[in-house]
Amino acid sequence: MRTLLRPTAFVDSPFGHDGKVARLAGGLNWFAAVELLTVSDGKRVGAEIVSVEQLEAHLDDGFAAVWNNLTAARAPLQLGQRTVRLDQPQVMGIVNATPDSFSDGGQFADAEAAAVAGSLMSEAGAAIIDVGGESTRPGAKPVWEGDEIERVEPIVRRLAAGGAAVSVDTRKADVMTAALAAGAHMINDVSALTFDQRSAETVAAAGVPVVLMHHQGKPDEMQDNPRYGDVVVEVYDWLAQRVEAAEAAGIARSSILVDVGFGFGKTVAHNLALMNNLALFHGLGCPLVLGASRKRTIGALSNEAPADERLGGSLALALKAAEQGAQVIRVHDVPETVQALKVWRGLRDQALTPRV
Incomplete structure (x- = not known):
């Protein structure tokens, strides 16, 4: 079993949402939640939506590398x-x-x-x-x-x-x-x-x-x-x-x-x-x-x-x-x-x- 992360709950702006939203790949989009997709034998078998605030408090649970990929700016x-x-x-x-x-x-x-x-x-x-x-x-x-x-x-x-x-x-x-x-x-x-x-x-x-x-x-x-x-x-x-x-x-x-x-x-x-x-x-x-x-x-x-x-x-x-x-x-x-x-x-x- 493993977990994939799909950004969701996109918001218009980050203002007033400190710690509750994240920037997608350093671009113009901000999201407030992530869908945790449970994968087994190459198929999605479960899904759970958690807030960015919840997820960032548990990055040590194996999500840190993928989270960095989702949020890091892309080089020109x-x-x-x-x-x-x-x-x-x-x-x-x-x-x-x-x-x-x-x-x-x-x-x-x-x-x-x-x-x-x-x-x-x-x-x-x-x-x-x-x-x-x-x-x-x-x-x-x-x-x-x-x-x-x-x-x-x-x-x-x-x-x-x-x-x-x-x-x-x-x-x-x-x-x-x-x-x-x-x-x-x-x-x-x-x-x-x-x-x-x-x-x-x-x-x-x-x-x-x-x-x-x-x-x-x-x-x-x-x-x-x-x-x-x-x-x-x-x-x-x-x-x-x-x-x-x-x-x-x-x-x-x-x-x-x-x-x-x-x-x-x-x-x-x-x-x-x-x-x-x-x-x-x-x-x-x-x-x-x-x-x-x-x-x-x-x-x-x-x-x-x-x-x-x-x-x-x-x-x-x-x-x-x-x-x-x-x-x-x-x-x-x-x-x-x-x-x-x-x-x-x-x-x-x-x-x-x-x-x-």
Whole structure:
């Protein structure tokens, strides 16, 4: 038996609540209670809500390390000349240089058009631009690394030269190496460094931040019949193992971000369970990335709306993630998401302004 801690009972501000609330991961969210989830054989078998005040009086009962993970501030990302603060939600814009991505495949005629799109995302407020050259949508087939490099390298080079903070979305060490040489500052690996045995050492040698994403199965089969005993516990434990493996490979924990893998080997019910429990994953002690933009779950909940008609649902999930302290929100619709988060930030700033 063991216990996981999920922050809950979020409050608008800490004023007047000394000793009764805690700050989530050094961000803009404060919580007054924690749900203690009892886990046995990989499943949640019990739950109890205790106040922050009660919990802080009993941290010696084995909760101190996880409590520190939940409340400690996350270090900013240094991406080239840009410093991306993680004390507030940041937007990562998606540029897919692929013919078959589920939402925007084939959208860009060439590298120049893709780079222009990425630059416009930066101008609209995206802190990071994530460039991908291989679709990992359900049913997608692998792409030869040479083709993937040919797709992403010129886009990365143009964006980096223009001053953008660039991430490359890839599972392959050679693509990582080429993209980093072209000016990329970050790796986003949907396989969490499991697809290519050389990828972990590549990231460690480069000293760049990396996103480790949970997945179940290969892209061409992951949605055939995904199964979990308890999706929340299993994803949490799997990511904890991948963080440990990355550290063992020489990657600094401060350079590791985690992503629950919304839609990657998961049903609609699995995805919604992970979203409802997203705050739990701060217990891993790493910044959280959420990539739910235009995903099929939105369509499933809205009369099978096609991918290009899922903006409203994408914004709803982005705000749900922000309310649970997610630090990086990966999206297709940058201007709209930035605006939504600015309004959310305005509400938080007002709540956190001392009363006079």
